[in-house]
Amino acid sequence: MTDKYTAFVNGGFGKSLAKKLGLPQPAKLRRFKAGQALVSGPVLVVGSGSDADAVATYLLDGAGSSESIDVRRQAVEPSGSKWAAIVVVLTQVTAPGDLSEPILALGSQLRSVASSGRVIFVTRPAAAGLSPAVAAARNGAIGAMRSLAKELRAGATANAISITDDSAATSPSALSALRFFLSSRSAFVDGQIVAVSSEAGQVPESWAAPLAGKVAVVTGAAQGIGAAIAETLARDGATVVAVDVPAAGESLSKVANRIKGTALQLDITVPDAGAQIIEHAVARHGGIDIVVHNAGITRDKLLANMDNAKWDSVIAVNIESQLRINEALLASEHFTNAPRIVSLTSTSGIAGNRGQTNYGASKAGVIAMVASTSPLLAERGGTANAVAPGFIETKMTAKIPFATREVARRLNSLQQGGQPVDVAETIAFLASPASGGISGVTVRVCGQNMVGA
Amino acid sequence: MAVSPEKAPTTAQSSTVQSPTLKDAVIVGGNRIPFAKAGTKYADASNQEMFTAALEGLVARFGLQGETIGEVVGGSVLKHSRDFNLIRECVLGSSLSPATPAFDLQQACATGLEAFITVSNKIRLGQIDSAIAGGTDTVSDAPIAVSDGLRKALLKASHAKSLGQRVKAFASIRPADFSPATPRTDEPRTGLSMGEHQAITSAKWGISREAQDEIALNSHVNLAAKYDEGFFNDLVTPFKGLAADQNMRADSTAEKLGSLKTVFGNSLSAPATMTAGNSTPLSDGASTVLVSTREWAAQRNLPVLARFVDAQTAAVDFVHGHEGLLMAPAHAVPVLLKRNGLTLDDIDFFEIHEAFASTVLTTLAAWEDEEYCRTELGLDGALGTVDRARLNVAGSSLAAGHPFAATGARIIATAAKLVSQKAAETGKPARALISVCAAGGLGATAIIESAH
Numbered sequence: 015m016t017d018k019y020t021a022f023v024n025g026g027f028g029k030s031l032a033k034k035l036g037l038p039q040p041a042k043l044r045r046f047k048a049g050q051a052l053v054s055g056p057v058l059v060v061g062s063g064s065d066a067d068a069v070a071t072y073l074l075d076g077a078g079s080s081e082s083i084d085v086r087r088q089a090v091e092p093s094g095s096k097w098a099a100i101v102v103v104l105t106q107v108t109a110p111g112d113l114s115e116p117i118l119a120l121g122s123q124l125r126s127v128a129s130s131g132r133v134i135f136v137t138r139p140a141a142a143g144l145s146p147a148v149a150a151a152r153n154g155a156i157g158a159m160r161s162l163a164k165e166l167r168a169g170a171t172a173n174a175i176s177i178t179d180d181s182a183a184t185s186p187s188a189l190s191a192l193r194f195f196l197s198s199r200s201a202f203v204d205g206q207i208v209a210v211s212s213e214a215g216q217v218p219e220s221w222a223a224p225l226a227g228k229v230a231v232v233t234g235a236a237q238g239i240g241a242a243i244a245e246t247l248a249r250d251g252a253t254v255v256a257v258d259v260p261a262a263g264e265s266l267s268k269v270a271n272r273i274k275g276t277a278l279q280l281d282i283t284v285p286d287a288g289a290q291i292i293e294h295a296v297a298r299h300g301g302i303d304i305v306v307h308n309a310g311i312t313r314d315k316l317l318a319n320m321d322n323a324k325w326d327s328v329i330a331v332n333i334e335s336q337l338r339i340n341e342a343l344l345a346s347e348h349f350t351n352a353p354r355i356v357s358l359t360s361t362s363g364i365a366g367n368r369g370q371t372n373y374g375a376s377k378a379g380v381i382a383m384v385a386s387t388s389p390l391l392a393e394r395g396g397t398a399n400a401v402a403p404g405f406i407e408t409k410m411t412a413k414i415p416f417a418t419r420e421v422a423r424r425l426n427s428l429q430q431g432g433q434p435v436d437v438a439e440t441i442a443f444l445a446s447p448a449s450g451g452i453s454g455v456t457v458r459v460c461g462q463n464m465v466g467a
Numbered sequence: 468m469a470v471s472p473e474k475a476p477t478t479a480q481s482s483t484v485q486s487p488t489l490k491d492a493v494i495v496g497g498n499r500i501p502f503a504k505a506g507t508k509y510a511d512a513s514n515q516e517m518f519t520a521a522l523e524g525l526v527a528r529f530g531l532q533g534e535t536i537g538e539v540v541g542g543s544v545l546k547h548s549r550d551f552n553l554i555r556e557c558v559l560g561s562s563l564s565p566a567t568p569a570f571d572l573q574q575a576c577a578t579g580l581e582a583f584i585t586v587s588n589k590i591r592l593g594q595i596d597s598a599i600a601g602g603t604d605t606v607s608d609a610p611i612a613v614s615d616g617l618r619k620a621l622l623k624a625s626h627a628k629s630l631g632q633r634v635k636a637f638a639s640i641r642p643a644d645f646s647p648a649t650p651r652t653d654e655p656r657t658g659l660s661m662g663e664h665q666a667i668t669s670a671k672w673g674i675s676r677e678a679q680d681e682i683a684l685n686s687h688v689n690l691a692a693k694y695d696e697g698f699f700n701d702l703v704t705p706f707k708g709l710a711a712d713q714n715m716r717a718d719s720t721a722e723k724l725g726s727l728k729t730v731f732g733n734s735l736s737a738p739a740t741m742t743a744g745n746s747t748p749l750s751d752g753a754s755t756v757l758v759s760t761r762e763w764a765a766q767r768n769l770p771v772l773a774r775f776v777d778a779q780t781a782a783v784d785f786v787h788g789h790e791g792l793l794m795a796p797a798h799a800v801p802v803l804l805k806r807n808g809l810t811l812d813d814i815d816f817f818e819i820h821e822a823f824a825s826t827v828l829t830t831l832a833a834w835e836d837e838e839y840c841r842t843e844l845g846l847d848g849a850l851g852t853v854d855r856a857r858l859n860v861a862g863s864s865l866a867a868g869h870p871f872a873a874t875g876a877r878i879i880a881t882a883a884k885l886v887s888q889k890a891a892e893t894g895k896p897a898r899a900l901i902s903v904c905a906a907g908g909l910g911a912t913a914i915i916e917s918a919h
Binding site: 256260263266274276277281284298299300 | 710
């Protein structure tokens with residue numbers, strides 16, 4: 015789905031007109047292509063202390079690859095180029111006063127941030143039991159990041175990685191998140207905090223194919239976001255079982271053939287859907303490592319006009335089926351080797367949306383479901399997480415009336431809708447072996463949408 | 468495979484080349500597109516598009532992208548001359564390896580079943596280790612030819628060496644030559660349609676209207692029930708917005724079927740019994756079935772539903788003799804059973820193609836008739852009675868539709884899944900008998916059994 019306005023204001027007459035009239039000027043976001051370098055310019059690491067040094071050293075060593083990255087520690091504008099990323103390490107702040115030096119140093123460099131540049135805060139959580147001053151400093155960092163994300167222009171984003179006190183700043187999941195936010199894979203993730211809660215996770219042999227050898231199941235894979243998820247997981251090396259209702263079989267088979275996976279025509283609401291999914295994945299591909307619950311439906315109606323069919327079908331597809339399939343997965347001897355569950359929720363599940371009491375209920379349910387499923391998977395090295403897309407350009411959103419759609423798509427810090435692949439990239443990040451220390455969380459892919467912020 | 472290249476010259480000199488021992492040909496699964504009523508959902512689809520779609524669904528189901536299959540064999544009954552290499556062209560347009568060989572064959576309505584028999588035999592002999600058999604037919608996109616007069620004039624003109632010759636060739640065209648020749652389902656040697664032929668056979672055997680309507684009703688009810696239970700989830704892939712067989716009427720009743728007007732046999736002295744409800748509709752569709760050795764399937768972690776046991780074709784003299792046009796399977800089955808030491812009681816599923824409800828009923832009546840079995844089939848007595856509870860339990864052509872060449876692979880894949888499920892339930896082998904009648908007094912039959 016194309017966004018004609020964004021294309022118009024990105025060149026020639028449209029660009030100058032938009033500038034003169036003060037119209038929003040959404041930038042063309044840099045997106046990931048196979049073989050693309052992690053960053054396309056110098057990276058500045060701001061902050062002092064052993065964590066900042068460790069992060070800088072990691073980047074200097076190529077961030078786990080053979081790439082060479084230009085890493086600098088001095089907040090001095092790079093001559094002849096712009097910052098591809100600025101990483102602000104604030105893990106060792108002890109009082110709000112500690113924030114001023116690193117954050118003002120960051121501020122001095124913002125004019126030199128490249129298009130689709132990245133600002134990444136590395137922090138520790140303001141958990142209960144901390145001294146009030148430490149907690150205030152840590153949460154202050156998050157507050158600054160959120161506001162900064164709204165100030166950045168030209169497709170640049172700001173996000174935070176919040177690493178639990180027990181885990182090193184260079185634990186596998188901290189690095190996984192760092193790489194994700196540095197890369198163009200996180201194009202539409204803005205103003206978010208990803209919590210790293212343990213040192214679990216396995217750094218992959220190759221970051222180019224982090225899912226090599228893994229078997230992934232994607233429900234609702236016939237089109238839109240589901241098809242993008244299937245394609246992205248396959249690109250990252252996974253063997254994909256593409257699942258959708260029998261009626262969607264024609265496009266499902268096209269997706270499966272494109273990514274050399276298999277198509278499984280299945281209504282996920284049948285009682286033995288979990289067993290059928292496990293049976294297919296294990297019999298055909300020798301295992302089941304990743305399950306992405308993407309299938310979902312909307313049956314919008316104001317609650318006053320809601321009938322049983324509309325309420326129940328949304329609950330059945332969007333949350334009950336996921337719960338039932340997860341039960342089968344948890345009971346299966348095949349879902350034990352650092353398995354991953356990633357569910358699709360929605361900003362409607364966070365902030366609510368008029369006409370979507372049923373959908374909102376199901377999607378808020380998903381957020382709590384992954385949080386409660388997370389500890390059940392922990393002992394087998396597994397994780398359960400959710401991804402909440404904001405306005406994504408799909409066939410579904412293309413049907414929204416023009417004016418409503420224009421407002422919805424501009425109402426975020428990046429002033430545009432996301433692409434299905436943006437959701438898919440975030441799911442691939444959470445599903446990767448390196449992200450074993452990220453569990454029970456919901457990551458929003460919304461360009462820092464004002465709704466539900 | 469049986470003879471290693473190094474050893475071949477010496478063994479050939481000292482003795483004859485050893486024949487390989489027979490392998491099992493097993494059915495891995497199938498895929499078809501839903502069958503559509505002629506002139507509707509697939510009105511704009513060609514045979515090539517439909518068979519390619521059926522093939523692509525099969526590839527997706529079993530992860531065969533880039534795979535070099537031993538051979539893809541199939542055909543269509545109503546075929547354009549440009550489609551001389553139809554199946555090969557479909558392979559080239561599919562996700563299979565372009566190094567996959569293919570060929571077309573055709574045996575009227577038995578095309579699909581004959582393709583399956585052909586590839587199964589090749590697999591058993593060790594000539595190939597995997598194959599896809601199937602067929603496709605469209606009445607909506609049927610070839611329409613120019614008349615013989617126009618065709619001959621055009622050919623003459625194209626061979627002409629001078630302007631005068633060319634003018635002369637064109638001058639021979641008469642207005643009547645412009646009327647197109649549409650394909651007919653009439654028998655070329657009798658001029659009778661298949662329905663009229665079957666009406667004669669029905670009358671001869673005294674098949675009642677009620678019995679025919681009951682067969683038709685069961686076909687719809689059984690097919691609909693299988694769709695409801697998800698039986699076809701891994702046998703059918705939607706195409707052009709159609710997710711299930713368009714002709715299927717889950718809400719059909721004996722009353723509704725009984726209210727239809729008769730369409731065949733209206734000029735016979737016996738009361739007419741055949742209606743649009745108990746005769747197959749003209750339809751469009753395509754189907755495939757994946758067959759291989761056990762090893763080939765195991766190497767790819769693919770399931771094995773059933774194994775090919777044996778097959779028998781037959782033909783009857785409906786032109787000069789007294790046998791009915793569609794009675795050949797009645798002759799083939801006793802031979803097939805005897806060769807394999809089986810009786811009708813050893814069969815768990817009878818898949819008898821419903822060209823017409825009365826075709827099924829005349830076949831069953833023939834096997835129950837002692838006199839007929841003795842004089843026509845050369846048996847000692849009646850072949851036996853088919854348990855109706857085992858007949859077309861997942862519906863058949865009356866409900867699903869019958870795109871001629873696509874019926875064989877539809878039945879094979881369905882029967883393979885039925886025997887596999889039954890064997891899994893009972894822990895005992897299960898067997899299916901498949902019987903397809905065809906134009907020209909032809910018939911093809913086969914037996915498959917569970918392969919666990």
